[in-house]
Amino acid sequence: MWLVVSDTHDNMHKMKEIEKIIERENITAVFHCGDFVAPFILPYIIKENIEFYGVFGNNDGEKLLLSERSNGRILPGPRIIEVEGKKIMMMHEPFALEAAEKSGLYDFIFFGHTHEIVHRVTGKSVIVNPGEASGWLTGRATVALVDPKDGEVNIMEI
Template identity: 45%
Template sequence: MKAGVISDTHDNMENIRKALKIFNENSVKAILHGGDFVSPFTWRVFKNFDGEFYGVFGNNDGDRVLLKKMYGDRIQPQIRMIEIEGRKIALMHEPQMIDALAQSGNFDIVIYGHTHEVDIHKINNTLIINPGEACGWLYGKATVVLLNLDDLKPELIAL
């Protein structure tokens, strides 16, 4: 099964559409969003995804009440613990405690955002993923990650 990993969309509706197109073309069954949606109207695009959607609030998510109303339980406070296809995932925005979470041995994958920089590496048997910024506002390079949950192979995709 494939998952789409995305973070820091920051209201870039065009890039959210591009990401969803890539996810749909690659038969992604779950989206994992590492926070900083920013505005509730991002749901207008994300609602068109047919699979599962898991997200966490980021530091720039302004109207959390309306975000929660639009996204429902799909968006939650961090650190969010999820299990998909037997894979234990920690989903968060800020990168605090990444090493401790990985070294605990309790997670197969730790996903975070916030820095807007791609970071894909392993600590022991835990895969760490920051897909970079989907918005492209800060560094000018918009990216997402396709993650095969069967073999834990990530693929960085430019939008």
Template identity: 40%
Template sequence: MQKGGTIGIISDTHDNRPFIRQAVEIFNRTGVSLVIHAGDLISPFTALDFKSLNCPMEIVFGNNDGEKIGLTASFKDLGNILPGPRTFIWQDKKFLLMHEPGSLEVAAASAGVDVIIYGHTHDVDVRKGSPLIINPGEAGGWLRDKSTIAILDVETMAVEVREIKI
């Protein structure tokens, strides 16, 4: 079992490197044990900004992540980067990680998971229940002019959405 009771959640960074660096700083300061990225990293060079994380990552490709070979190579030392939807277990909780929410309701009803994390819409969405559904919004800030991330306490299942400001 992994140590640490909090997870950082980020999505749709879209190459906005200053906001990525600020998110990493928040995650490190908070002491998260894992960072989940719900897709749309975009360019392999963004791995440089995630390298200072003090924990591993679980990443799913987004619809704009065209350079999959380069992203896979750049992020290989940081954690798992794979197509979605996919599941993994962390702190005895089963997670479903996806980028696009097209099958969200079906997944929520049938996947047998504790937490569903998705991105793509650029809008914050936290739905308490079973399963807990989280979209951290967009960290890139390009579409909504607001950059957000989320912190999940795995024990209490409490979600805190934080705005990134530079």
């Protein structure tokens, strides 16, 4: 199972809940779509034996430390990766979303920034914005559990 997270914005209470989800749901990969804000949240989501992929968001001010403390696993987006045989595009701001969606090149497209939950399928692409994990803007903190085998997405409130 994969965990897709975005817009954590230093909410430490929610980060502790996300850490519990990682342990409870047997997560094999975590994808963070930006707006970590500060590096002190990273130990809650970067775990031994679990893959981690991240992109910077527009509110990430400590980019150097975020990069260092993630061992270079947080990069500028859009970022294209392959995980478990699935081609993924991940980004923070959805500037490339429409082109990526129309291209049909990706099994999954993950993004954040809007703080709005998005889950749809276009062709073979599963498009997911998990909403905001912080809950600061909308009052609703959410993450997405994604099954890479069948593309099933479960939006989970935390």
